[in-house]
Amino acid sequence: MPDRTLEQKEMAFERLYTGGSHNTIDEIVSWFSEQQNKSTMSYEVIPLLECNGWEFDKSGSLAHASGEFFRVEGIRVFNTQQREVKGGWDQPILTQVGYDGGILGLIRKRIDAVPHYLVEAKSEPGNYGITQISTSLQATFSNIKQAHKGDKTAFSDLFMEPENNGGTVVFKRWMSEDGGRLLNKRNLSMVVEVDSFDIETPARYHWVTLNQLIEINRTKDSIIAPHIRGILSAL
Numbered sequence: 001m002p003d004r005t006l007e008q009k010e011m012a013f014e015r016l017y018t019g020g021s022h023n024t025i026d027e028i029v030s031w032f033s034e035q036q037n038k039s040t041m042s043y044e045v046i047p048l049l050e051c052n053g054w055e056f057d058k059s060g061s062l063a064h065a066s067g068e069f070f071r072v073e074g075i076r077v078f079n080t081q082q083r084e085v086k087g088g089w090d091q092p093i094l095t096q097v098g099y100d101g102g103i104l105g106l107i108r109k110r111i112d113a114v115p116h117y118l119v120e121a122k123s124e125p126g127n128y129g130i131t132q133i134s135t136s137l138q139a140t141f142s143n144i145k146q147a148h149k150g151d152k153t154a155f156s157d158l159f160m161e162p163e164n165n166g167g168t169v170v171f172k173r174w175m176s177e178d179g180g181r182l183l184n185k186r187n188l189s190m191v192v193e194v195d196s197f198d199i200e201t202p203a204r205y206h207w208v209t210l211n212q213l214i215e216i217n218r219t220k221d222s223i224i225a226p227h228i229r230g231i232l233s234a235l
Contacts, residue, residue, distance in 0.1 A: 007170065011235050014115055014210040022111045022207045025215055032223060035121035035204050036131040043125040048072075061095075068142035071095045075183070095183040100174075102140035104227045105159040105190040108170060109197045109207075116207040118197075119228065132225040133216070136205070159190055167192040175230050189231045210235060 023031070048054070053065045062072035073095050078088045107118040122134040139153040144160065146152060158165045171191040213232055217224040224232075 031206050039123045039131045041123040066147045068147035093183045096185045099184045101185050101187045103159050103188050104135045105137040107136040108193040121204045128222045134225040135228050162192045167194050
C-alpha cells in the first residue's frame with residue numbers, strides 16, 4: 001500500500017501547484033468547447049411506455065429487459081417531521097440493480113514529473129449542455145458487463161484489475177449518490193496511477209492537473225461533471 005502521509009503531502013502540493021502542466025487552462029477549456037461542439041448527441045422526451053427495451057414488470061416497476069441497469073419504482077415515505085412535507089409523500093425513485101452502481105475512475109500518470117489525470121469530454125443525454133468533463137471511466141457494472149450489447153467500456157480492465165494491468169491504486173472509496181432520486185445507490189470512486197500509458201486515446205480525452213480541475217470547477221459554469229467533483233473532494 002502507498003505511504004498515506006506522503007500521498008497526502010503530494011496531493012496538497014498538487015492542489016496548489018500551477019506550473020509545469022501539459023496544457024494551460026485556456027487550452028483545456030478550448031479543447032472542451034471543441035469536443036462539446038463536435039457532439040452530435042440529442043434527445044427528445046417520449047412517453048415511458050415507448051422506451052424500447054423497457055417494460056413494466058409484475059411488481060409495477062419499469063425495468064430493462066436485460067434485468068440490468070436500474071428500475072423505476074414507487075416508494076412511500078413516512079415520518080417526515082423534519083422535512084417540508086410533514087405528512088410524508090409518494091414518489092418515483094431509481095433503484096440500481098444490486099445498489100452498487102459502477103466505477104468512477106481517474107487514471108493518473110506523471111508528465112515531466114507532474115501528476116496528470118486523464119479526463120473525458122463525455123456526452124450524456126441528461127447533462128446540462130450535453131457534454132461535461134468527466135472521469136477517465138464512468139460506467140455502471142452493467143455497462144462493464146456489456147449488458148447493453150454495445151462496445152467494451154474503455155479502460156475498464158485497468159480499474160477492475162489494476163495490478164494485472166500495470167496500475168497502482170492511489171484512492172479507492174465507495175461514495176453515496178443523491179438519495180432524493182436514487183435508492184441506496186453508491187459508486188466506487190478510484191484513482192489508479194500508471195508508470196506508462198502508451199494506449200492511444202481518442203480526442204475526447206485529455207490530460208489535466210489536479211489544480212487545473214479545481215480551478216476550472218471554481219471559475220467555469222457547468223463544465224465539470226458531478227462524478228469527478230466527488231473524487232476531487234476526497235483528494
